[in-house]
């Protein structure tokens with residue numbers, strides 16, 4: 209039997225969505241309907257499914273929602289022209305360009321073309337800078353780290369503890385998760401280590417962590433003996449691996465696992481997020497929270 213407190217991503221995300229929906233209704237009463245535009249270039253199945261779930265959540269929150277689907281062969285100039293159009297559209301408060309973009313399109317250039325006030329992914333250098341200097345009233349914060357912080361607060365409440373002064377280790381230094389996660393933990397007064405593929409003796413570094421965040425994209429890399437007893441473990445990984453047997457169509461089954469070997473880690477941790485049903489749920493919810501925030505700021 210696992211000892212760890214299980215963090216329920218769906219339940220926590222539903223709470224966020226309920227609050228956002230109520231606030232959006234109030235904003236509509238003042239004549240402003242939050243608007244989210246998603247942009248998908250190409251036909252990557254995973255991206256298609258992510259973008260569809262974002263559009264669905266936006267509608268459930270009572271937002272105006274539009275999806276722009278462009279061909280794989282779209283030029284950078286055409287994509288930039290669409291971003292410019294959405295920047296100027298007063299009905300749109302949030303713009304999300306789904307990554308990765310096809311080869312030949314400079315992602316950094318596209319992300320920098322988004323009006324920072326509409327950058328609900330929080331990837332624009334202006335928002336990265338505002339987060340790093342702690343200007344949280346003006347920043348838009350990347351969704352996955354923002355959602356992870358809410359789950360950490362839930363874990364702390366359940367365990368009767370707080371974040372201040374804790375040793376936090378984030379594994380993975382991506383711009384989307386690792387770096388902004390480290391900034392958020394630092395703002396909450398954790399002592400933060402940002403570990404990565406070149407870190408010496410990663411298991412020993414991980415074992416120091418009261419708060420362990422895994423965001424590397426390596427299936428079940430973090431083993432049970434990497435976890436300090438009682439630690440809070442946040443698993444950001446979503447990895448598709450081979451499953452057992454075949455499906456109805458005769459195709460080999462697959463399953464989703466995190467960056468953490470869940471069963472082992474749950475024996476040792478104080479609290480842990482599952483995959484699926486953990487942080488992934490929160491990412492979409494926080495995108496809605498960011499879109500609402502952008503709409504409120506514009507009103």
Ligand code: GUN
Nearest residue numbers: 304305306307308329384
């Ligand atoms: N691709 C993978 N994660 C993300 C994300 O958070 N935002 C966008 N726009 N694309 C992604």
